[in-house]
Amino acid sequence: MYKPIEIADGIYSVGCRDWDIRDFHGYSTYEGTTYNAFLVLGEKNILIDTVKEKFCDELLSNISQIIDPKKIDILISNHTEMDHSGAIPRVMHKIGENKPLYCSKMGAKNLKSHFNRDFNFQVVGSGDELKIGNRTFSFLETRMLHWPDSMFTYLVEDAILFSSDAFGQHYSGDMFFDDQIGDAIMSHAKKYYANILLHFSPRVQALLKDVAKMNLKINMICPDHGIIWRENPSKIIEAYDKWSRQEPSKKVVVIFDSMWESTAKMARSITNGIESKDVSVRLMNTRKWHRSDIMTEIIDAGAIAVGSPTLNNGIFPVIADVMTYVKGLRPQNKIAAAFGSYGWSGEAVKILNKDFSEMKWDIIDEGVKVQYVPNEDDLNRCFDLGIKIAKKLKKKLS
16 A cells, blocks of 8 residues: 555545566566556546456555545546456445446446446547536547557646556556656566557557647656656657557567477577677577567567477477467567477477468578487578578668
8 A cells, every 4th residue: 555646736646556466467567567546636526447356445545545435426447457447346336336437438338248237337439528627538549459448538737648558567666657767667668568559559550640630738647557657758659659660670589498408509509690790689598588578579679580399290388378479469570580409390490480471570481490409510500590680680671
């Protein structure tokens, strides 16, 4: 529990920190996360979003430090995923079952499905406004960022954007604002984008263009996870623009797993070949790196090399896990190469190339296969593959 923070005149952050969570839908959250909620006081008192159900008591306690929760007049639900909506039934019971609950059309449908309850839904869409006293709440639907119900709430007079899951980070700490934590937050924001929103990059680009046309003044961005952007909100907007363009950089990620070190030796030789051409490279053993951290490195890499031994006529299980995860997030504009060792069948490289093809990555040759243990000639072939990857990437970026 923490003391609610007044982020602007009469506007409070009243959410909760989840210090212990270490896995979020297959995404490693090694510094926990937050479930942010915001209380706006005025002629009517408005709560924007709630928290995961198990943190409801903490949310109500935070609100109670400011006002009696029963004095909340309106609830706005920007996103119905259960880490933000789980507490809604108890909150509504506490404040009054018949009080208005503002959400998108899909939000109302989802909440009915989640809780089998027909709250006093007030459905809003892009351009709709709620005027209360001297404050205006404007709504913008952001479908599939990253659920079909998602929307933003913009507080016009204060120029505050309550951005749902967009612009967030899975981070829980003793710093609550961008100016407190500084550039250290950007690695969390990048990981969040790579693992939550990359799949929806075309929609992010469209949204950013729409927001630019609206010429909104934004003094502060309040996402549903992580820190609040108050010093330089444009920094995270510019980062989203960059990440959603999926423009390649002069970096290669080499991903591998190995049974008896043969594929590992190949991976190191490929890495050496890439480095020999002055190209940045990240060598990532899937036994040592979490899939979500691998995905974070992939987001701005220009080329990917994946190595797997063949096991039971297929790719190694941990590599299969990573590739399934990566394919679901649909990174684009990559050069790709496959490699691996085998005993008697050797299907892994072919399977990896099929995965690359499905993602429309630019495949280099057929890759490199080695039976059993690579000899000096095999390692030279791997080194040469690294050179080919580096040269092709440099040519692409020139």
